[in-house]
Amino acid sequence: MTAFNKIFEAARLTRIAGEFGTPLYVYDEQTIRTQCRNLKNAFEGLPVRFLYAVKANDNPHILTIMHEEGMGYDTVSYEEVLLGLRVKSDPRQIFYTENNMTDQEMEAAIRSGVILNIGSMSRLKSFFSHPGSRECSIRLNPGIGDGHHHKVDTGNRDSKFGIRKDLIPECARLAASHGRKITGLHLHIGSGIRKPENLISAMGVLIEYAQYLPDLQFINFGGGMPIPYQEGDEPFDLAAFAMLAEKVIMDDYMKRDSGFRYYFEPGRWFTAQAGVLLTRVNTVKDQGNVSYLGTDTGLHHILRPALYDAYHAVVNLSRHDAPGNTLYTIAGNICESGDILATDRKLPESAEGDLLAICDAGAYGMTMASHYNRRALPAEVLVNGDTNILIRRRMSAGETVDRHLSDTGFQQN
Ligand SMILES: Cc1ncc(COP(=O)(O)O)c(C=O)c1O
Missing domain, CATH: 2.40.37.10 (Lyase, Ornithine Decarboxylase; Chain A, domain 1)
Known part of the structure; x- marks a missing residue:
């Protein structure tokens, strides 16, 4: 099944192409909203929230739909942070996963009040040494990767992303010695994951390492929910995934304060x-x-x-x-x-x-x-x-x- 078969009629698309010309991207708002609601419904009643990975489609009209659906924004550059801030979102709803961020970008991110998610020890040190820094999230490399192609597998041990597992206790010591807090722990194993059980395993690893971080307020399990692109691709079994994830999440939540939150940050899934x-x-x-x-x-x-x-x-x-x-x-x-x-x-x-x-x-x-x-x-x-x-x-x-x-x-x- 393709998007065309399910969503659009040939005659409608032909009229649209006649009116607006080609090449032309056409998006269906209702489909985006349905994908949002399906995901929210699958986790209903749980302490789970969603961020939209802006990199998937950053048209401000689509970002607005996501905001209306109650999503925060998962951003991966300072430019995406600015876009998110200008479109709608409150800075505390913007999660900025840095990737080889410059000092200037860090400075601007601190000033903007977004939640900074740091993926290297060297950047963590410079963040904690900054007079304006208070708290941040850190990205762990779980040593478990997945994805539709090796170029989008971000969680494997050798990928450029995330802080090594064995350095997490050191991150906690560093925070304490600077009087700062690590309030979030994050991973993203890859995009368009093939085996949901890999994400479930990585979630377990994240929770295991969360024990080293005494100030945690949230855990973010990243995105990666796949969609079927061709005949024979198995659709992602959202209900089955949610059931497995619920167990991992609720086992951890039992030990947490009631305000503790768990996040996912899909992009492709929605759009x-x-x-x-x-x-x-x-x-x-x-x-x-x-x-x-x-x-x-x-x-x-x-x-x-x-x-x-x-x-x-x-x-x-x-x-x-x-x-x-x-x-x-x-x-x-x-x-x-x-x-x-x-x-x-x-x-x-x-x-x-x-x-x-x-x-x-x-x-x-x-x-x-x-x-x-x-x-x-x-x-x-x-x-x-x-x-x-x-x-x-x-x-x-x-x-x-x-x-x-x-x-x-x-x-x-
Ligand atoms: C950090 C991070 N989070 C979330 C995503 C969204 O991935 P997907 O669109 O596969 O859900 C990406 C995309 O690569 C990412 O790099």
């Missing part, structure tokens, strides 16, 4: 299936062994296939009722031979002008988009009931180049 990238076929090319459909988008708009060999279902919206009897490889318009969006897909016999939907593209799509080859970014539309709202306008080629010239301070003759 991936709610989005499609619409693109127009402009070239049909037979290379002998491979038939290409060339499109008006590419890895600069959706990087996941090139970066992770990720699979996104592709639907030909112009011929969606016709049988898929022709094998195509879908190519982008970037000057890179790796700019392939989908390989060997069975689609109806297609033609120039056809409209394609690249499915399940609502997470790690637009946030990874770039101006590579000096291309313009796609526009974005949010579908809400019967209305289609433009949430990122399309910049023309001329505007894109003018902005580049102006940002670089280039004086045109």
Whole structure:
């Protein structure tokens, strides 16, 4: 099942593409809200809260939906912190997991009042030595990783993320010696986890190391809830996961004050299936062994296939009722031979002008988009009931180049 099959009608998407042009990201608000509610319902009655991983899709209109659904923001850069603060959230609802943060970023984060989550001993030392610091969270490397690709496995022992387990008692001593508090303990084992039991095991490790930290007020188990991208992918069994997680959480909670909280911080779970990238076929090319459909988008708009060999279902919206009897490889318009969006897909016999939907593209799509080859970014539309709202306008080629010239301070003759 793809996002397209479940959520969008071909006729509606065709109308939207006609009105707003391509390439175009389209998101369905109701699907995002349903994903939020499903997760909240699965943990109802437990001392569990959710943060939205802003990096998945940081369009401010989507951040607003998350805020309305009661989510705080999980941020991973000072820029995301600023975005979260400007969109809505109160600083205490913003969790900033630093990653090789600069002194200037730390200074700004301290001033902003967000919850800083520190992932190295050296940064912890500089934080505790700062006169403005009071408390922070720390990120543990649990030595258990998972993810849809080795590049998104963040919890393995050798990854760049988190503080080694054996250094956690030292973190506590350091805090005490500076008169500071470690109030949070965090991990994130990876994105799009394949085995939920890995997350459950890592949660156990986190709780084991929590015993070294006397001032803890919360534990954050990270994100990573997967979504099915292709036929045969098992959907994440949320109910089964919640049951296992509940046991781990409640065993620990029994020993805690009633205000103690546990967090998860998924990103993909909320938005991936709610989005499609619409693109127009402009070239049909037979290379002998491979038939290409060339499109008006590419890895600069959706990087996941090139970066992770990720699979996104592709639907030909112009011929969606016709049988898929022709094998195509879908190519982008970037000057890179790796700019392939989908390989060997069975689609109806297609033609120039056809409209394609690249499915399940609502997470790690637009946030990874770039101006590579000096291309313009796609526009974005949010579908809400019967209305289609433009949430990122399309910049023309001329505007894109003018902005580049102006940002670089280039004086045109
Ligand atoms: C620290 C952290 N938390 C949460 C997430 C969200 O992951 P996902 O979108 O797979 O839930 C990420 C993404 O990599 C992350 O780095």
